[in-house]
Amino acid sequence: MRQEIGQLEIATRGQGLVEITREVAGWIASTGIETGLVTLLCRHTSASLLVNENAAPAVQRDMLRWLDQLAPEGAHYEHDDEGPDDMPAHLKTALTGINLSIPVSNGCMMLGTWQGIYLAEHRTHPHQRRLALHVIGE
Amino acid sequence: MRQEIGQLEIATRGQGLVEITREVAGWIASTGIETGLVTLLCRHTSASLLVNENAAPAVQRDMLRWLDQLAPEGAHYEHDDEGPDDMPAHLKTALTGINLSIPVSNGCMMLGTWQGIYLAEHRTHPHQRRLALHVIGE
Amino acid sequence: MRQEIGQLEIATRGQGLVEITREVAGWIASTGIETGLVTLLCRHTSASLLVNENAAPAVQRDMLRWLDQLAPEGAHYEHDDEGPDDMPAHLKTALTGINLSIPVSNGCMMLGTWQGIYLAEHRTHPHQRRLALHVIGE
Numbered sequence: 001m002r003q004e005i006g007q008l009e010i011a012t013r014g015q016g017l018v019e020i021t022r023e024v025a026g027w028i029a030s031t032g033i034e035t036g037l038v039t040l041l042c043r044h045t046s047a048s049l050l051v052n053e054n055a056a057p058a059v060q061r062d063m064l065r066w067l068d069q070l071a072p073e074g075a076h077y078e079h080d081d082e083g084p085d086d087m088p089a090h091l092k093t094a095l096t097g098i099n100l101s102i103p104v105s106n107g108c109m110m111l112g113t114w115q116g117i118y119l120a121e122h123r124t125h126p127h128q129r130r131l132a133l134h135v136i137g138e
Numbered sequence: 139m140r141q142e143i144g145q146l147e148i149a150t151r152g153q154g155l156v157e158i159t160r161e162v163a164g165w166i167a168s169t170g171i172e173t174g175l176v177t178l179l180c181r182h183t184s185a186s187l188l189v190n191e192n193a194a195p196a197v198q199r200d201m202l203r204w205l206d207q208l209a210p211e212g213a214h215y216e217h218d219d220e221g222p223d224d225m226p227a228h229l230k231t232a233l234t235g236i237n238l239s240i241p242v243s244n245g246c247m248m249l250g251t252w253q254g255i256y257l258a259e260h261r262t263h264p265h266q267r268r269l270a271l272h273v274i275g276e
Numbered sequence: 277m278r279q280e281i282g283q284l285e286i287a288t289r290g291q292g293l294v295e296i297t298r299e300v301a302g303w304i305a306s307t308g309i310e311t312g313l314v315t316l317l318c319r320h321t322s323a324s325l326l327v328n329e330n331a332a333p334a335v336q337r338d339m340l341r342w343l344d345q346l347a348p349e350g351a352h353y354e355h356d357d358e359g360p361d362d363m364p365a366h367l368k369t370a371l372t373g374i375n376l377s378i379p380v381s382n383g384c385m386m387l388g389t390w391q392g393i394y395l396a397e398h399r400t401h402p403h404q405r406r407l408a409l410h411v412i413g414e
Contacts, residue, residue, distance in 0.1 A: 001139045001274075001277045003413060005311060005381050035143060037177055037272050039313055039377045043388030045329040051236050052228065053183040058217035059228055066209065066229050071342065079334035090328065090335055091342050094372055096232055098327050098391075101177050101239050101377050103272035105143050110270035112181030115236075132386035134313050134379035136274065136277075136412065137141060139277045139412075173281060175315055175410050189374050190366065191321040196355035197366055204347065204367050234370055239315045239377050241410035243281050248408035250319030253374075274412065275279060 004031040006133040012121035015085070017050065017060045020131075021109075021117045027133055028104060036137015038109060039101045043130045046089030046122050048096040054116030067092045067122070089122035096120055104137060142169040144271040150259035153223070155188065155198045158269075159247075159255045165271055166242060174275015176247060177239045181268050184227030184260050186234040192254030205230045205260070227260035234258055242275060280307040282409040288397035291361070293326065293336045296407075297385075297393045303409055304380060312413015314385060315377045319406045322365030322398050324372040330392030343368045343398075365398035372396060380413060 006027050012018055028038055042049050053059045071091035073084045080087060100117065103110045111117075119129060144165050150156055166176055180187050191197045209229035211222045218225060238255065241248045249255075257267060282303050288294055304314055318325050329335045347367035349360045356363060376393065379386045387393070395405060 001141070003277070003312065005379055005386075036141065037175075037274060037313075039379060041378055041386060043386065043391065045327070045388070045390050050232055051183070052232060056217055056219075058215075059225065062215045062217050062225050063229065063232060070208065070346065077334075077338045079332055079338050087335065087338050091339065094326055094328060094339060097235060097373060099377055101237055102179055103143055103177060103270045105270075110143075110179060110181065112183070112268070114183050115181065130388070132379045132381075136313060139279070174279065175313075175412060188370055189321070190370060194355055196353075197363065200353045200355050200363050201367065201370060208346065235373060239375055240317055241281055241315060241408045243408075248281075248317060248319065250321070250406070252321050253319065 001138050003136040008131040008133060010119050010129045012129055013126050014124055015121055017118040017120050019054060019116050020119050024117055025109060028135055029107060031135055033104065033135050033137040034107045036104045036135055037101055038104050038135045040099060041132040042098040043132055045093055046086065047129050048093040048098050048120045049100050050096050050118045050120045051115050052118050053114050055114055085124040092122045139276050141272065141274040146269040146271060148257050148267045150267055151264050152262055153259055155256040155258050157192060157254050158257050162255055163247060166273055167245060169273055171242065171273050171275040172245045174242045174273055175239055176242050176273045178237060179270040180236040181270055183231055184224065185267050186231040186236050186258045187238050188234050188256045188258045189253050190256050191252050193252055223262040230260045277414050279410065279412040284407040284409060286395050286405045288405055289402050290400055291397055293394040293396050295330060295392050296395050300393055301385060304411055305383060307411055309380065309411050309413040310383045312380045312411055313377055314380055314411045316375060317408040318374040319408055321369055322362065323405050324369040324374050324396045325376050326372050326394045326396045327391050328394050329390050331390055361400040368398045
């Protein structure tokens with residue numbers, strides 16, 4: 001049994017979903033671990049991780065609109081000194097979460113056919129986002 | 139230290155919560171691991187995992203009604219070619235999440251007294267759902 | 277490779293967020309594990325775990341108000357025999373989640389600069405809350 005730690009840097013283009021399934025799979029392959037558990041941590045409070053349908057782009061647009069409705073800009077937040085998109089970004093991050101753990105078998109994450117892993121950028125402007133990665137197994 | 143990978147198939151009867159605590163506990167027992175960490179992954183984008191009160195059935199009915207309010211059918215989604223319950227199912231899945239990791243001690247998950255693990259089916263019709271399982275420990 | 281199991285008891289003062297980053301870090305240090313994965317489980321159905329900004333207190337107040345809006349008291353829940361704050365507490369717990377797994381490197385959790393771990397108490401009255409902890413690594 002052994003483990004590896006890694007980091008992934010993702011450039012976002014402002015509010016939206018960036019699929020990172022391939023990047024995570026590539027990192028697992030680089031460790032040579034065939035059977036185990038991979039864990040991802042998004043190291044931010046205004047970006048999050050989401051497993052979502054990877055086929056229809058309309059699903060992603062509906063998801064973003066729904067998050068905007070649940071945590072709208074302009075809702076009279078007490079914390080607004082970093083801009084009107086900041087507090088909604090914290091709320092969306094709390095709602096969707098910042099970590100995922102996924103079993104690995106035959107060198108592949110055991111995701112379902114339609115599941116993709118997305119980094120969700122909740123700020124209006126582009127950001128450089130960092131994920132911490134951990135895999136344990138053999 | 140060793141690990142095991144498994145799968146669990148759960149038949150749902152349409153929208154609702156199916157308690158799976160016993161099935162997961164049975165799988166852990168079958169591996170013989172007494173101390174460790176178990177991870178569950180729901181391999182779908184319209185069903186999710188939830189830890190919820192396992193005593194009062196009214197809690198589960200209130201939970202389902204609340205999810206319906208937060209992600210209602212008929213809310214003019216762009217993605218609606220798989221039926222009116224499809225996009226709400228994706229949203230409820232994002233809200234509640236698709237993975238859980240639970241410490242194991244003395245062969246038992248360290249859940250609280252009132253905590254049960256539920257598979258939440260968000261589609262109207264019955265489905266066969268698959269969970270990936272991983273346990274590591276000794 | 278080795279593992280440790282632990283528990284953490286947190287006294288809450290009623291509805292609010294209690295930062296527990298230091299307590300979790302202290303427990304990891306006590307195990308002597310330098311590289312690995314730590315997992316936290318909140319063993320309750322009306323309190324949850326949240327990673328949130330640890331700098332501006334206004335963020336935490338906005339977060340609590342937002343949770344109150346999404347899961348309000350007095351919304352005609354079927355389950356109300358444990359008081360008007362009980363069902364909203366279950367809903368907020370489902371929304372924010374009860375477990376976290378965080379990679380550990382050089383003896384420290386790989387959290388981002390602004391990330392703090394919070395126990396979110398969703399009941400009106402003070403409670404004694406218990407977390408189960410697991411760390412694996414070397």
